[in-house]
Amino acid sequence: MTGILGIYFFDERWNVCNFGVYGLMALQHRGEETFGLEIIGNSRNKIEGEGLVEKILINNKKINGHICLGAVSPSISEFQPFKLNDSVSLAIDGKIISIEDYRWDSTLSYENNLRRAFKGNKIEDTIDFFSRCKGGFSYIVVNDKKEMIAGRSSLGTKPLALGKMGFEGGIIASETCVMEVIGERVPISPAENIEPGEIRVFTPLSAYSECIENCTKRAYCSFEYVYLARPDSYINDIPVYRVRRRIGEILAEKDDIDADVVIGVPETAIPFAMAYSNKTGIPVEKGFEITGRRVRSAMKPNQLERLKGVQLKLNVISEVVRGKRIILIDDSIVRGNTLANIVYLMKEKGAKEVHVRIGSPRIISHCPFGVEIPPEDELIGRHLNEEKIAEVIGADSFRYLSIDDLAEAIGIKSEELCLGCFSNSYPEV
Numbered sequence: 001m002t003g004i005l006g007i008y009f010f011d012e013r014w015n016v017c018n019f020g021v022y023g024l025m026a027l028q029h030r031g032e033e034t035f036g037l038e039i040i041g042n043s044r045n046k047i048e049g050e051g052l053v054e055k056i057l058i059n060n061k062k063i064n065g066h067i068c069l070g071a072v073s074p075s076i077s078e079f080q081p082f083k084l085n086d087s088v089s090l091a092i093d094g095k096i097i098s099i100e101d102y103r104w105d106s107t108l109s110y111e112n113n114l115r116r117a118f119k120g121n122k123i124e125d126t127i128d129f130f131s132r133c134k135g136g137f138s139y140i141v142v143n144d145k146k147e148m149i150a151g152r153s154s155l156g157t158k159p160l161a162l163g164k165m166g167f168e169g170g171i172i173a174s175e176t177c178v179m180e181v182i183g184e185r186v187p188i189s190p191a192e193n194i195e196p197g198e199i200r201v202f203t204p205l206s207a208y209s210e211c212i213e214n215c216t217k218r219a220y221c222s223f224e225y226v227y228l229a230r231p232d233s234y235i236n237d238i239p240v241y242r243v244r245r246r247i248g249e250i251l252a253e254k255d256d257i258d259a260d261v262v263i264g265v266p267e268t269a270i271p272f273a274m275a276y277s278n279k280t281g282i283p284v285e286k287g288f289e290i291t292g293r294r295v296r297s298a299m300k301p302n303q304l305e306r307l308k309g310v311q312l313k314l315n316v317i318s319e320v321v322r323g324k325r326i327i328l329i330d331d332s333i334v335r336g337n338t339l340a341n342i343v344y345l346m347k348e349k350g351a352k353e354v355h356v357r358i359g360s361p362r363i364i365s366h367c368p369f370g371v372e373i374p375p376e377d378e379l380i381g382r383h384l385n386e387e388k389i390a391e392v393i394g395a396d397s398f399r400y401l402s403i404d405d406l407a408e409a410i411g412i413k414s415e416e417l418c419l420g421c422f423s424n425s426y427p428e429v
Contacts, residue, residue, distance in 0.1 A: 001228055001371050002073045002080060003027030004091040004160075005178060006140035008148045008202040009066040009169035012041065019182050020068035024053040026181035027174055029230055030093075031072035036080050038089055040142055041065030048079050066169075069142045074372050082111055087121035087144040090114070093174055094137030094158040094370040101132060123147055123201060130199075131212045136219065136369030136418065136427075138194075140172050148172070148202040151212070155219040155427055156196030157369050157418050159235045163192075170202055175233040193237045219418040219427035223371060225410050226360040227268055227331045238411060241271055246409040247359045247401060248275025251329065254405070255280070257355050257397065260324040263287030265342065266314065268331040272359045276329060287321060287328075287346070288314040314342060322350035332360045333389070334373070336380035340393040347394065356395040361403045361422035373421055 005023045007016050020037050036048035037056065045063045047056055053072060071080035071091040081091040098104065102117040118129050126141050126149045136157025140150040150172040152160050163171035163179030171179055172194075194200060197213030221228070224235045231241040248271060255276075262284045264273025277284035326346065333339050343354050362381030367373050376382055380389060381400070390398035403422055407414040420426040 001030050002071055002078075002091075002093040003030030003174045004080070004093050004138065004140050004172075005068070005070040005174070006091070006142065006148050006150055006172040007068045007165075007169065007182075008172075008207075009165065010202075010204065011168060012066045014066045014168065015064050016066050016068045017062050017064070020070050021053060021056050022182050023171070023173060023178045024070045024072055026178045026230075027072050028053055030174060030228065031074040033076045034073045034079050035071070036082075036091075037068060037070040038081050038142070039063040039065035040067040040069070040146060044089075044144075046081075050076065067142060067146060067148060069140055069148070081140075081142075084115055084118045084141070085121065088118070088126070089142050090139060091141075092137055092139045093160075094153070095135050095368060096133045096137055097135035097368060099129075099133050121145070123149060123203075127199060127210070127212055136221070138174065146204055149199055150194070151199035152194055152196050154197045154213040154215040155217065155418070156215070156236070157219050157221050157427075159221075159224060159229070160194040161192065161234070162194055162200055170200070170207060172200065175229055175235070177230045177233040180232070193234070217427065218416040220412060220416060221369070221371070222406060222410060222417045222419050223332075223360070223367075223421060226406070228371070231268075231271060236412075243410050244268075244271035244359070245275040247406070248272035248329070249279050250405045250409055251357050251359065251399075251401060252276040252279035255327075255357065255399070257327060258325065259327045259353070259355060261285045261287075261320065262327045262329065263320070265328065265330040265339075266290060269329045269359060272329045272331070272357075273327075276327065276357070282327065285317075285320045287317055287326075289317055291315060314345070316342075316345045316349045318349045321346050323352055325353040325355070326351050327355050327357060328395075329357045329359060331358070332363060333358055333380060333393075334363055335378050336389065336393050343394045353396040354394070355397045356390070356393065356399070358398075358400045360401055361406055361419075362400050363421050365421050365424040367421050368426060369418070371421065 035053045038046040069081045081089045084090050099117045121143045136155050138152045138158040138160040142148050161176045197215040199210050225243040229235050229240045233240050262273045262277045262282050264270040364382040386398045
């Protein structure tokens with residue numbers, strides 16, 4: 001998973017740098033390991049590094065230009081945007097699986113295969129290239145003619161939204177929250193959804209939309225709604241917060257556990273817990289205090305970093321859990337190690353019972369479209385049933401959300417969703 005951003009001002013007197021920084025900060029939850037921001041004006045300059053985007057502000061790095069292309073990534077080895085050739089830079093979320101009329105070279109890296117397959121630097125060259133690419137991805141390209149092209153693959157797996165800076169320019173971003181963070185204010189949905197197979201083109205003299213693929217099948221990523229996206233974003237014109245509240249309601253409707261308190265694991269599962277509480281009448285409480293900045297521990301590249309993230313992020317509030325029967329709600333369970341640590345910490349603080357509820361189906365398979373899921377032999381849901389998982393993590397009971405219930409919560413037919421990580425069945429590309 002990557003967060004991508006493009007901002008285009010038509011008037012070269014604008015300086016886009018701070019807009020780019022704050023836009024990437026709004027996408028930081030999509031990648032906390034590396035960042036890159038390329039600024040295009042009279043020259044092209046790039047700032048990149050490991051860690052958080054705010055380093056750009058701390059180091060007081062500011063580059064002049066009226067166009068920017070940026071990305072945040074959860075990969076410690078992936079720096080985006082990267083060069084397709086001397087003239088063209090690319091930021092991409094998701095994966096290109098194959099390219100028509102190009103034979104993939106397994107001896108080359110993913111980026112080098114894209115460089116080898118991409119020819120030219122004109123708008124037409126870019127449109128032709130991405131129309132031949134198959135997979136689940138969204139992309140933004142900027143060339144040396146000060147033109148920006150952005151689009152989604154025909155499946156629509158990865159989100160992409162368009163915002164406007166009045167009449168001055170446009171914003172392309174993985175999520176709509178970017179538009180509000182950097183200044184656009186619209187009462188309902190703060191951006192226009194870029195449709196599967198559609199491209200948006202910005203040039204010094206124009207901006208236009210074009211459909212480059214006939215899209216007969218949709219496969220929107222279901223995990224965006226569960227975990228990946230910010231709750232204040234709209235994904236495919238659907239408010240993420242509404243989906244997460246509905247997930248909590250469904251968990252409550254399918255449950256019959258007597259408990260004293262409902263607790264959500266910060267931050268993603270908080271809406272689940274609030275809705276569960278409202279539905280059942282069981283009080284919801286803040287069960288944890290966060291130390292330091294918010295860290296998405298599930299996205300950390302190794303187990304030591306994940307456990308450190310939990311230990312620092314989630315300090316159990318003893319008064320809330322002592323002597324209580326607890327419904328503990330989390331967004332997902334991958335390996336089970338971090339959730340086992342959380343249950344242990346709660347019981348160490350005196351929790352009488354801990355009943356775990358998960359706001360997604362069991363994760364049993366990899367993602368071919370770029371979501372960082374561990375190898376299948378490490379996925380606890382692939383190998384153990386709910387009763388055994390409860391035993392392994394030390395919980396008194398354990399339940400998943402079903403695939404059908406997830407589709408119902410999202411409000412999209414299951415055949416129009418990518419549910420591969422939950423079902424091991426993937427859309428054809």
